[in-house]
Amino acid sequence: MNENELLAELLLPGIKNTPDYYENLYPLRNLPEGARVTRVAPSPTGYLHLGTLFTALVNRMIATSSGGVFYTRIEDTDKKREVEGGIADIIGGLDRFGIAIDEGFISGEEERGAYGPYKQSCRAEIYQCYAKELLKKGLAYPCFCTAEELAAMREDQEKLKVRTGYHGEWAKHRNITYAEAKANVEEGKPFVIRLRSGGDESRRVVFEDVIKGRIEMPENDEDFVILKSDGIPTYHFAHAIDDHLMRTTHVFRGDEWISSAPKHLELFKVLGFKPVKYGHISPIMKLDGGAKRKISKRKDPEAAVHFFAEEGYPTAAVIEYLMTIAASDFEDWRKANPDSDYRDFKFNPKKMSVSGALFDGDKLNDVSKIMISKMQSGDVYAALTDWAKEFDGEFYGILTENPDYTKKMLAVDRDGVKNARKDFAKWNECKDYFSYYFDSLFTPSYTLPERVSREDAKAFLSEYIKTYDPADDRSVWFDKIKALAPALGFAAETKEYKAAPDKFKGSAGDLSGVLRLAITGRANTPDLCGIMSVLGFDRCASRINLYINNV
């Protein structure tokens, strides 16, 4: 054995496999030409974040559009920051949003697929095997620097105004001898393993980013850590090994990773792997004061995907919105294919924005309103009660006390209508929106429409209630209003009134406004005829009397 081999044996004595073993264990995938293998690799340091959902959606679409595979991998190499239940929340969240997972973690604890384990903490031996190989070849070495020494080194570098980091002459242990290393190990000193970088800062590394195009940067020359002192790899090393062994073809990840791409490329080269293709996704931004910034977990409620569930946005609406930011040609496609499943959209990474999109709540609302307007009452009932059950127990009780009544209410201006209303974007708006259907939520309003006097309102209402029949269809219903108009000095037809505004106090439309106020306490509601029919005669009559007595 030469010195490098002795060193490798000294540092990682338990590792017996060689890289060949893993190369054979995880053969190339048998997929058609052009199929892309993508993944999302969340770190369970928190709950599902909008950016993670977005990244997952993009990777999912890339795989789907190419007939490939999309898998999940848990990057839990930082045990200090890990959050209990994080994996279940993240994977469960992806599932709730309809992101299908072909392979990897499919729930908090189950995984499937032939390229696992899919959790990095279970792959220590694999990483160590490759690290050992690098050690044997002299491409890596142990470093015994303490955190304090490293910090002191950084201070010195800052004072001297030289580039900070563990590189070149600053790489203290770069030329450590086997004997020195052995002595340190025997003393029980902790060590990390660093890459012996062959890069040169004055040379350029170039790669073709699938989203951003050609990117050129100085080569990495830093002897960065590949194995931490606990034997667990850093992100960089785990990324190279895992994405190679799991036979990933394309890595779409946040663009904060661009700056470490030279490290990754060097790792692929040194390890003898074919590099993956990168696509760096611009982050979703948020306007803070006057400044744009990346959406942040701490400051922005909408950063945590949980926010959308609480607000009651249908998951499909959030996905639809995300698709509009992800692909600039998605909205055109949607216009041409209004009823297609978004998964049928051919996703082209070239159509992804190179700059970060500002999160636009107005746009989300619009997308969501359209989505909800297309749902039939039965589906709305299911989704709304599901939401209420979790987030508004009182409303849930009211909604489900009489399901038939609630469903009839939801059918007004919805079922059998070509273009349904777009009145609400999320379920938490419904309690207020539908309040007048329920006596316990109803708030009367004793105001008057612009052109109707108190006396006329009372006179109209007391006559009207004598003729009202919930069985009336829309035209009969309005004819009855029209019939009462002339006697009160109102025009029966809107056109009549418009033609000669001086001859009338207003039109039948104004009278129906009084009715609306009396019945619902609102100036704006869906089709009043339909509402009254759901409410029933008694409830309508009592509200009308209440109004007459109080206005």
Add this chain to the structure above:
RNA sequence: GGCCCGGUGGUCAAGUGGCCUAAGACACCGCCCUUUCACGGCGGUAACACGAGUUCGAAUCUCGUCCGGGUCACCA
């Protein structure tokens, strides 16, 4: 500060040297339709960060300036 990546209406964006008098969507405003409320239809306000250069011709190519974002860990 070094290194990257960006900069077209308030927002998302189309645009790859002449089809640009710059598309579309959201938001906003107006009009029309209308049996109320909506839906819908039609229209409007509003943009190429700035300065040089290349060219017959620049939103598009080059350089500089400015502005914004990201990154410089035994975190991912």
